[in-house]
Amino acid sequence: MTIMVFISRSFILSLSLLKTTTFVSGRALEPRQRGPNFIPRTVTTDFPGCEYPDGWVGCNTDSNRGCWVRDPTGKEYNITTDYETEWPIGKERTYNLTINESTWNGDGTPKNFAQLINGVYPGPLIQACWGDTVIVNVKSELPTNGTAIHFHGVRQLNSNAMDGTSGVTQCPIAGGDSFQYKFKMTQYGHSWYHSHYSTQYSEGAAGAFLVHGPHSSNWDFESAPIVVNDWIHERTYKTFSKVLASPAAMPTADSILFNGVGKTKTTGTFFDYPQKFETGKKYLIRIINASTGLHFNFEIDNHDLTLIATDFVAINESKGNQRVSVGIGQRYTFVVEAKPRTVSSNGRYWMRTRWSSCSGQIKDRVLQWTPGILSYSDSGTGDPTTSASSGSISCDDEPASKLVPVVKWKLNDNNPQNNPLDNTYETGIEDARFHNNATRWSITDTPLWLDWSNPLVFNLGNSSWNPEYGVVSYNYNKVDGLVYLVINSGNLSPPLHKPVKGASPAHPIHLHGHDFAIVGSGKGTYDPTKVPAFNINAPRRDTAMLPGAGWLAIAWKPDNPGAWLLHCHIAWHAGSGMALNILERKDDIKVDLGQAQQGCEKWKSWLADPARPIDRFNPARDQEEGI
Numbered sequence: 001m002t003i004m005v006f007i008s009r010s011f012i013l014s015l016s017l018l019k020t021t022t023f024v025s026g027r028a029l030e031p032r033q034r035g036p037n038f039i040p041r042t043v044t045t046d047f048p049g050c051e052y053p054d055g056w057v058g059c060n061t062d063s064n065r066g067c068w069v070r071d072p073t074g075k076e077y078n079i080t081t082d083y084e085t086e087w088p089i090g091k092e093r094t095y096n097l098t099i100n101e102s103t104w105n106g107d108g109t110p111k112n113f114a115q116l117i118n119g120v121y122p123g124p125l126i127q128a129c130w131g132d133t134v135i136v137n138v139k140s141e142l143p144t145n146g147t148a149i150h151f152h153g154v155r156q157l158n159s160n161a162m163d164g165t166s167g168v169t170q171c172p173i174a175g176g177d178s179f180q181y182k183f184k185m186t187q188y189g190h191s192w193y194h195s196h197y198s199t200q201y202s203e204g205a206a207g208a209f210l211v212h213g214p215h216s217s218n219w220d221f222e223s224a225p226i227v228v229n230d231w232i233h234e235r236t237y238k239t240f241s242k243v244l245a246s247p248a249a250m251p252t253a254d255s256i257l258f259n260g261v262g263k264t265k266t267t268g269t270f271f272d273y274p275q276k277f278e279t280g281k282k283y284l285i286r287i288i289n290a291s292t293g294l295h296f297n298f299e300i301d302n303h304d305l306t307l308i309a310t311d312f313v314a315i316n317e318s319k320g321n322q323r324v325s326v327g328i329g330q331r332y333t334f335v336v337e338a339k340p341r342t343v344s345s346n347g348r349y350w351m352r353t354r355w356s357s358c359s360g361q362i363k364d365r366v367l368q369w370t371p372g373i374l375s376y377s378d379s380g381t382g383d384p385t386t387s388a389s390s391g392s393i394s395c396d397d398e399p400a401s402k403l404v405p406v407v408k409w410k411l412n413d414n415n416p417q418n419n420p421l422d423n424t425y426e427t428g429i430e431d432a433r434f435h436n437n438a439t440r441w442s443i444t445d446t447p448l449w450l451d452w453s454n455p456l457v458f459n460l461g462n463s464s465w466n467p468e469y470g471v472v473s474y475n476y477n478k479v480d481g482l483v484y485l486v487i488n489s490g491n492l493s494p495p496l497h498k499p500v501k502g503a504s505p506a507h508p509i510h511l512h513g514h515d516f517a518i519v520g521s522g523k524g525t526y527d528p529t530k531v532p533a534f535n536i537n538a539p540r541r542d543t544a545m546l547p548g549a550g551w552l553a554i555a556w557k558p559d560n561p562g563a564w565l566l567h568c569h570i571a572w573h574a575g576s577g578m579a580l581n582i583l584e585r586k587d588d589i590k591v592d593l594g595q596a597q598q599g600c601e602k603w604k605s606w607l608a609d610p611a612r613p614i615d616r617f618n619p620a621r622d623q624e625e626g627i
Contacts, residue, residue, distance in 0.1 A: 039069065041212050043127065043224045050129030050212050051091055065215040068130060077130070079214040079314055082407050084559070087186045090131030097123065097149070099195070100141035104204055107255040108267020109233050115142060115195070115203040121260040122227040122290070123193070123207025130188040130213035139178040144612060146172025146452070146603060149181065150196040151209060152329060153312050153542040156513055159183045160562030161457065161591045163512055165196045167450030168563050168581060169457050170596045172197050174606035179599055187312040188213025190225045190286045190331055199571045202236040202292040210286070216406055217308045217317050217335045218282065223274050224259075225286035225331075226372075228353055230294040231255045231262060243572040244438035250293050250572070254363055256353055258372045264363070270383075271372040273351065277338040278377050286333050289326040292571040295395045295506065295545075296353040298332070299323035300374055301386035302340040303349065309333035310403050311541035313515055318402040322389040323354075325398055327508035329543040329569035338376065342386075347379030349386050358395035358506050358548060395506035395545060400518065403539035409517050411538055411555065417476040420484040420519075420528055420553060427504055427546070427568075427578065428490050440576040441568065443487065444470050447577025448567075453604055456563045456581055457591050470580035477585060479559040484519065485566075486526045486553045487546055507573065509552060510543040513564035513584070518544050519553035526551040543569060561588035 039058035040049040052058070055072035066079035069088050077088045097117050104114040104121050117123030128134050140147050150164035162183045163169045173179045188211045195205035208225040230253035232239055239251050255262040258271030275283065285305075287298055299305070299322055307318040311331050324332050340349065351372030373384060397403075425443050440447040449468040450456070456469060465471040474483050489504040517538040520531040531553065546552040546568075567579030606612060 037069075039129070039212070041127075042222055043210065044125065047127045050132075052131075053089055056088070060214065062220060063218060065218045068214040077214075079216050079406050083130075083186055083188070084407075084557075088131035090129050090133065090185070092133045092135060093128050094135040094137070095124070095126050096137045096139075098139045098141055099147050099205055101143065104260070106231060106257045106260045106268070107262035107264050108269075109254065109264065111204075111231070111233050113203075113235055115145070115147075115200055115205045117205055117207055121204040121206075121257075123205070125207065125224055126193065126209045128185050128211050130185060130211060132185050132211075134181075134183055134185055136181045136193075137178060138173060138181065140173040140175050142175050144175075145200065146174055146197055146606075147200060147205065148172050148179070148196045149193055150512075151181070151183070151191070151193045152510070153187075153191040153331075153515075154183060155186055155515070155560065156183055156562070157186055157560055158590065160513065160560075160564075160589060161593070161596060163562070163564070165512065165565050167452045167455055168565055169591075170455055171600035171603035172452055173599060174603045175612060177599060177602045177606070179595065185211050187211060189309050189312040189314070189333065190288065191312065192225075192227065192288050192290055192331075194290065199236050199240045199292065199575045201290070202232065202571050206290050208288060214314070215284070215308055215333070216314050217306055219284040219335050220281045221275055222284040225288050227257075227259050227288050227290050228296060228298070228326075229257055229290040230292055231257045232292070236292070240572065240575060244440070244576055246439070252363055253292075253294060256294070256355075256371045258351070262371055271351070273372060273374045276375055276377040276379070279338050281338050283336045283338065284333065285336055286331065287324075287326060288331050289328050291328045293328070294355045295328065295358065295508070296326045296355055297323050297393045298326055299352050299354070299389055300336060301349040301352065301384065301388065302342045302344065303336050304341070305334040305336060307332060307334045307398070307402060310539065311515070311543060313540045314406045315539075316404045316406060318404075321402070322391075323352075325394065325396060327395065327397070327506075327543060327545050327569070329508050329510045330541070344384055344386050346382055346385065347376040348382070348384040349374045350384045350388070352388055354388065354393050356393045356395050396547060397518070397521065397539075397545045400536070400539050403541075404537055405540050408537045409540065411482065411517060411519065411536070416484050416555075417478055417481045417558070418474075418483055420486050420526070423484060424486040424488060424526065425580070426488045426490045427507060430577075438576065441573040441578035443566070443568075443578055443580050444472075446470065448579040448581070449577060453600060453607065455596065455600070456583075457589070457596070458593065458600075460586055460589060460591075471583050472580055473583045473586060474558055475585055475587070476558045477588075479557055481557070482517070482555040483558050484553065484555045486551060488525050488551045489546055489549055504548055506548045507546040507578070508543050508569040509546050509554075509566065510569045511554070511556065511564060511566045511582070513560050513562050514556040515540045515542050516544070516554040516556040519555050521545065521547055521550060521552045523547060523550040526553055558584055561585040561590070563589070
């Protein structure tokens with residue numbers, strides 16, 4: 001007998017016939033019996049859904065996306081659950097990634113020596129579910145570079161060794177060697193994974209990462225995340241050498257890619273959104289800015305965006321947005337109702353990524369504003385005839401009032417464990433004379449410059465640090481309190497390091513190992529008496545914008561001992577030293593160094609082999625700083 005149960009729109013589960021699966025590199029293996037503990041997902045056909053232990057019951061439906069699953073006691077895990085302290089019991093999911101050199105023709109012009117994951121860009125979509133343990137086996141087949149894979153925004157609670165940061169938590173993976181990353185997904189939402197070795201992710205070593213879980217708004221259909229990035233045909237390492245010679249001149253991108261597809265004036269093709277819209281239905285759309293240097297403002301002509309998540313943080317519905325500002329490394333989840341304000345003549349609408357002059361440059365700028373097309377089920381053919389929304393384009397984050405987390409932190413409920421004024425840093429440019437003729441960005445007085453063969457976590461017993469490691473120690477142990485950090489924007493002029501305001505562009509600031517509260521940001525210099533966000537449920541995320549000639553104040557809970565990098569996510573800036581290392585509760589850090597030590601021995605041996613020259617801009621040293 002076959003029992004049919006409706007779980008979600010267009011999904012009928014047969015409890016006696018349908019099977020669940022285990023995934024290896026996205027391929028289905030080992031069928032098992034499905035039951036009410038199974039939550040279907042529709043992003044890809046090879047990942048049908050989420051599975052929890054016997055006795056658990058899925059509760060995520062079209063009409064209640066906020067509920068996720070109930071355990072055998074009836075306890076519900078939903079959109080209001082404090083995911084920092086509790087999460088469901090998931091399963092293990094294993095993926096295998098190989099990075100090698102190949103050619104990628106995303107916009108009609110082949111990019112030779114692209115460094116791709118499993119031969120494609122973006123790399124394979126990694127999917128998991130809230131509470132799952134994710135295992136990712138990474139093998140390097142690169143002939144002249146190392147690599148390391150960082151899972152952007154993942155908390156890595158008690159798994160600092162899995163952060164994938166060259167020179168901090170591991171040596172780079174040598175050509176021919178492998179590294180296994182294993183971590184628990186206590187968060188849900190979407191992000192990306194990317195190389196954390198110099199500017200390598202700009203060569204194509206990146207992909208989307210999706211963790212299924214509840215949402216703060218209902219929807220009918222979902223699709224895979226859209227990876228949006230600038231694309232440079234020239235070898236990125238060559239471009240990087242030019243940037244180090246003249247950092248104020250940001251490189252010009254050749255095109256913008258949507259999931260690896262883009263167009264120039266004469267070549268390439270527009271990205272077609274994979275689902276045809278049906279009037280009246282609601283669609284869940286996920287955006288990732290995986291760029292090297294460009295800040296985007298994303299919009300779909302004539303459609304409103306209901307924002308429901310920033311990075312890995314669910315927020316209360318923010319309705320009526322015509323566009324959203326997305327910095328490098330940032331992600332947004334939003335719901336779009338198929339109900340255009342003005343109907344297009346052919347049922348087709350531009351998906352725009354309008355870049356701002358406060359970030360990098362791009363060729364054929366008007367064309368590149370329109371790399372994607374969204375169509376309705378009854379649409380015609382040809383290019384859309386729709387127009388962009390009005391208003392200025394900036395590199396500012398969305399207003400705090402739009403980004404209110406569902407799970408609250410009250411900043412005034414947490415006494416500061418440090419004085420923000422004593423933890424204030426200034427960004428700027430260091431003179432080339434001090435750094436091997438390379439002009440470099442910094443956050444502290446000294447640009448970060450790591451010895452990749454001697455990661456920071458190998459040296460936790462140190463009582464002092466080389467200034468080039470940029471180590472800032474926080475030994476605060478009140479985990480329900482907050483640690484504050486302020487960054488002022490300026491141009492540092494050696495030898496006095498006097499900031500010159502107005503000289504610095506906007507910077508996307510990313511912190512590993514944590515979400516942080518955005519205490520505030522603005523123009524000028526930080527003044528703690530003028531921070532209106534201090535007494536509200538402030539926005540939280542893992543990447544926030546430092547305004548040009550301005551300031552950014554953030555706060556986080558010191559509840560995750562480890563060595564965590566904080567850096568600008570403009571690859572050119574981070575790669576030249578715009579970063580610092582936060583050493584959090586050093587005495588409580590528990591890192592299994594076995595795999596990392598073995599990897600370092602192989603890296604050192606590979607590095608010393610004259611048959612494998614390292615392809616990077618590095619005139620005087622055997623090691624270089626990574627991002």
